[in-house]
Amino acid sequence: MYFFTLVVGAASGMEFLKWLARLIDDFGQSINIDRIPLYHFPDIWQNLAWSCGLLKMGLAIMVVISITNEYTYRTIRQNIIDGMSREEFLLSKVYTNLLLAAASMLSVFLIAVVTGLIYSPEIDFPYALTGIGFFPAYFLEVFAFLSFSLMIGIFIQRSGLTIIVLLFSYLIELIIKENIDNYVPGIIPFFPLESIMNLVPLPFARYAFQEIRDYVTIGSVAIALVWTFLFNFLAYRKLKKSDI
Amino acid sequence: METVLSTQGLTKIFGRLTAVNNLNLEVKRGQVFGMLGPNGSGKTTTLGMLMGVVNASQGSFSWFGQPPTNIVRKKIGAVLEHPIFYPYLSGQKNLELMAMIKEAPVENIPKVLELVELSTRKDDKYKTYSLGMKQRLAIASALLNDPIVLILDEPTNGLDPMGIAEIREIIKRIAADGKTIILASHLLDEVQKVCTHFAVLKRGNLMHIGPVDDVGKGEELVEVAAYHDDLGIVLQEFAGSGVIKREDSHFQVMMKDGFHGQDLNRFLFDRGIVASHLITKKKTLEKQFLEILAEGHPTAK
Numbered sequence: 001m002y003f004f005t006l007v008v009g010a011a012s013g014m015e016f017l018k019w020l021a022r023l024i025d026d027f028g029q030s031i032n033i034d035r036i037p038l039y040h041f042p043d044i045w046q047n048l049a050w051s052c053g054l055l056k057m058g059l060a061i062m063v064v065i066s067i068t069n070e071y072t073y074r075t076i077r078q079n080i081i082d083g084m085s086r087e088e089f090l091l092s093k094v095y096t097n098l099l100l101a102a103a104s105m106l107s108v109f110l111i112a113v114v115t116g117l118i119y120s121p122e123i124d125f126p127y128a129l130t131g132i133g134f135f136p137a138y139f140l141e142v143f144a145f146l147s148f149s150l151m152i153g154i155f156i157q158r159s160g161l162t163i164i165v166l167l168f169s170y171l172i173e174l175i176i177k178e179n180i181d182n183y184v185p186g187i188i189p190f191f192p193l194e195s196i197m198n199l200v201p202l203p204f205a206r207y208a209f210q211e212i213r214d215y216v217t218i219g220s221v222a223i224a225l226v227w228t229f230l231f232n233f234l235a236y237r238k239l240k241k242s243d244i
Numbered sequence: 245m246e247t248v249l250s251t252q253g254l255t256k257i258f259g260r261l262t263a264v265n266n267l268n269l270e271v272k273r274g275q276v277f278g279m280l281g282p283n284g285s286g287k288t289t290t291l292g293m294l295m296g297v298v299n300a301s302q303g304s305f306s307w308f309g310q311p312p313t314n315i316v317r318k319k320i321g322a323v324l325e326h327p328i329f330y331p332y333l334s335g336q337k338n339l340e341l342m343a344m345i346k347e348a349p350v351e352n353i354p355k356v357l358e359l360v361e362l363s364t365r366k367d368d369k370y371k372t373y374s375l376g377m378k379q380r381l382a383i384a385s386a387l388l389n390d391p392i393v394l395i396l397d398e399p400t401n402g403l404d405p406m407g408i409a410e411i412r413e414i415i416k417r418i419a420a421d422g423k424t425i426i427l428a429s430h431l432l433d434e435v436q437k438v439c440t441h442f443a444v445l446k447r448g449n450l451m452h453i454g455p456v457d458d459v460g461k462g463e464e465l466v467e468v469a470a471y472h473d474d475l476g477i478v479l480q481e482f483a484g485s486g487v488i489k490r491e492d493s494h495f496q497v498m499m500k501d502g503f504h505g506q507d508l509n510r511f512l513f514d515r516g517i518v519a520s521h522l523i524t525k526k527k528t529l530e531k532q533f534l535e536i537l538a539e540g541h542p543t544a545k
Contacts, residue, residue, distance in 0.1 A: 002487070073328070073330065074328045075328055075330055076327070077297050077328060078328035079323060079345060080295075080296055080314070080317075081296065081297060081298050081317065081322050082317065082322075082342055082345045082346055082385075083296045083314050083315065083317040083318030083320075083345055083346050083347075084314060084345045085313070085314035087312070090320060167299075178503070179267075241299070242299075243292070243298045243299055244296065244297040
């Protein structure tokens with residue numbers, strides 16, 4: 001279901017915007033959307049990667065339900081009794097996260113290629129390929145977020161509460177960010193969720209003639225990697241220590 | 245006989261509550277070992293520690309003389325408290341998943357289903373099963389890998405009398421096969437019928453451990469009734485009578501050491517009284533269990 005939504009969403013985004021433009025047309029203003037290089041190479045890499053990054057919440061909910069179900073139905077207990085080790089159990093969930101992230105990346109990548117070919121007025125290799133680095137970054141973004149969700153799920157063990165906390169974590173980080181901004185703006189990129197979001201920065205501002213970062217930085221990747229490792233490690237520690 | 249399970253000072257503390265206190269016990273191969281105790285005595289916590297789901301606060305244990313890793317657990321079939329399966333999957337699918345974890349051949353599945361008579365319902369979702377079927381699936385799953393040891397925690401919980409009898413038969417059959425079984429149960433007469441050894445826990449402490457056979461030794465109780473008005477007085481004249489109690493339809497005579505039902509029978513016959521009802525009852529496990537629990541301090545080391 002998720003992948004269907006993802007694919008359809010990404011592909012039809014262009015049509016949707018065209019339709020929007022026509023709407024605005026009726027109000028006397030005229031914007032020729034075809035001229036905005038939304039779906040054109042090379043911009044499309046970042047545009048699509050960022051937009052589909054919003055949908056990682058859907059995947060996260062799936063992961064949360066998968067892990068909290070194990071606690072609710074106590075199947076985690078029986079699996080360990082049967083001879084699964086706690087490491088194996090965690091690994092199975094982590095592999096699933098990797099798989100989901102990889103599949104997400106591949107499907108969005110394919111959509112990007114296809115729609116890019118459809119809508120780009122001219123394709124100029126290798127210029128068209130600049131920014132393709134956003135896709136591995138997208139993979140890391142999804143995997144990091146899923147690792148975060150898995151960890152929260154293991155700590156809270158109840159599906160409703162976990163999802164609420166997941167949604168709230170963005171809010172809480174936002175509040176802290178706003179407050180700290182005046183004092184120590186330098187540490188903001190080190191926050192967990194912020195670092196995940198920084199992997200693929202918001203691209204659309206460039207169409208309003210603003211400068212944006214349109215390449216993946218090593219720094220953001222490094223921070224995100226550290227957080228990902230930390231999430232999975234904390235999940236492992238919690239699993240090991242607790243009575244199931 | 246080789247030792248299948250041994251614990252050394254196994255302890256579990258939950259904050260202020262000591263659920264299991266310094267437990268030392270040994271189970272040997274081929275024994276049917278009953279774990280008895282009131283609710284809250286630490287039976288399930290102990291089994292949880294032995295099966296790797298509860299982390300012990302202190303102490304250690306070993307299965308088959310090997311360190312307790314997840315691999316030894318694959319050779320043990322265990323059902324703790326309630327049957328646990330994925331409700332949205334069928335019985336068959338649940339067993340397949342379990343076979344994967346236990347590294348058991350998938351061909352075993354039809355055999356165990358047959359044993360518990362669930363073959364017809366194997367493709368129905370687990371959530372559609374009645375309680376009896378769930379218990380039976382649990383027993384089937386415990387047998388899946390043809391385990392060396394079987395752990396059954398209250399396997400007849402919530403079953404109707406027919407279900408209880410069925411489970412008893414299954415357990416007897418498995419015991420006859422030479423499997424070691426650890427059985428935690430409240431049904432003391434079931435335990436007395438099936439188990440070879442038993443241990444009694446109370447508030448986390450081991451109160452008693454020993455063979456079931458020892459329970460019956462010593463005291464004998466004889467129930468006797470006869471069509472004779474002064475039977476009670478006559479019974480008191482019998483040399484072997486200890487305490488005599490009068491029930492509604494008969495007398496219960498506690499026999500002194502060395503005296504048996506046939507002695508009482510001969511005694512009455514010599515007096516011209518023919519007993520219409522004469523039964524020798526060995527001391528029940530229930531009686532000894534209650535006696536053990538009434539003692540204030542643990543007797544076993």
